[in-house]
């Protein structure tokens with residue numbers, strides 16, 4: 001490693017959502033193990049982010065590592081056109097078994113955003129095959145579905161990048177974000193705007209796309225399960241497809257296997273990613289019901305028009321199979337419950353801090369919403385100085401720790417947030 005790695009990085013390498021001329025500082029991480037990241041200078045940080053929802057079993061997990069080593073010694077990759085392989089077959093078998101019944105046709109792609117593109121294209125081809133093409137999607141304000149163009153076009157038009165790419169993106173229809181939060185009680189009439197939009201525009205809408213229960217990057221909002229049931233019922237009534245984006249919420253994060261399970265509903269198309277490989281490799285899956293697959297396949301086009309070069313990458317499939325085998329004994333349930341109850345006990349009281357607007361907890365997700373936007377560079381620095389890895393955005397400081405985190409380490413994360421609130425420089429720009 002060269003002494004000027006950080007300088008080179010700053011001069012030549014893009015990071016997520018950053019400027020090339022005024023980049024936020026980056027930290028040099030050289031290894032990661034369990035719930036800890038190790039910096040170049042030897043300091044170890046307790047991880048509160050699971051590398052953006054992915055590393056649910058922690059880092060450097062021996063079972064996943066071994067599965068990947070075994071796979072590497074056979075083949076890291078082989079094309080999926082005209083070829084299949086055991087890791088992909090095993091993974092799809094598992095997904096068909098583990099996901100809601102009926103979702104039995106699996107498309108494996110390389111990232112969450114691509115899984116969304118695939119879902120969108122499947123819905124478009126489905127309607128084209130029916131002889132009544134439809135080109136509009138209904139999405140929620142505050143929604144987030146990825147950064148590629150199709151995905152961006154169903155993200156919240158204000159908080160996402162729509163304005164920058166406006167002239168290039170297809171136009172879709174948006175509905176107010178669900179007002180009723182997860183723990184509030186549902187009131188008759190809450191579904192009125194949703195119903196009205198459906199009765200006025202159902203002839204043009206190909207599918208409704210939503211993040212079930214948790215709106216993640218669009219604001220870390222937890223909404224009422226009844227909203228999801230209403231959406232399902234309206235889709236059924238008008239024959240519109242429902243796409244569930246469980247890329248962040250899948251695999252137990254919210255306390256249920258899928259966030260859809262909070263409402264006991266089944267989507268017609270399901271997108272998975274992030275924790276699919278235990279956060280070890282990039283891989284995503286789009287699952288559909290057979291009726292959609294058949295309509296597309298029996299159409300004049302005769303096939304589904306998508307096929308990434310690295311489709312079903314065997315190494316990523318091996319990581320996913322190992323991750324799913326670790327989830328099999330259901331011990332994630334107790335772990336997520338334990339995290340939830342500790343967050344409820346230790347994080348929730350921060351609601352009384354004058355700087356705090358709201359605190360909310362669902363499963364292994366804890367969110368502290370600040371009255372104003374935070375100074376990310378300063379607050380990030382402060383967290384690193386205090387031995388934790390927490391990446392705030394906007395006015396949100398949130399925790400999505402690996403399920404294997406110890407209660408002592410979780411307390412360290414919570415205390416770091418708590419004491420950071422008393423440092424005015426973390427919340428000012430001077």
Ligand SMILES: *Cc1c(COP(=O)(O)O)cnc(C)c1O
Pocket residue numbers: 111112113114116144145146147211216217245246247248273274
């Ligand atoms: C992260 C995320 C995506 C995009 O996944 P990438 O792998 O980053 O492309 C899509 N939808 C949701 C809900 C996400 O959280």
